[in-house]
Amino acid sequence: VQVLETGGGLVQAGESLRLPCTVPGLRFDDYGMMWLRTAPGKGCEGVACINTNQETFYYGTKTVKPRFTISRENARNSVFLQMDNLRPEDTAMYCCAPSTDAYCLGLWWNRFRDRGQGTQVTVSS
Secondary structure: OOOEEOOOEEEEOOOOEEEEEEOOOOOHHHOOEEEEEEOOOOOEEEEEEEOOOOOEEEOOOOOOOOOEEEEEEHHHOEEEEEEOOOOHHHOEEEEEEEEOOOOOOOOHHHOEOOOOOOEEEEEEO
């Protein structure tokens, strides 16, 4: 399936961004949805996951939660990542992906399918 992320850009530390992601052609109601990011010189890491029951899970809760909020709108086959109080260390390519299941269980950041190309977020100090 096609995964389309938008909303990235260059912002200053302390500012906010909202990243939308749409996945047309997916039985959206059947899958958990997640956001991942790849920072310069680092591997891909999980950011947040939301399951079909609207339960949310955040990777690295001390660094991401509560600054980031994941949400979904099934009627629009869309998932969103609201990022507040951004820090320079949040600079990364952000991509979204459907989970391989509905639940975001366990090591959810390792279980995804059809990851998108991503949208670049750059935070200046």
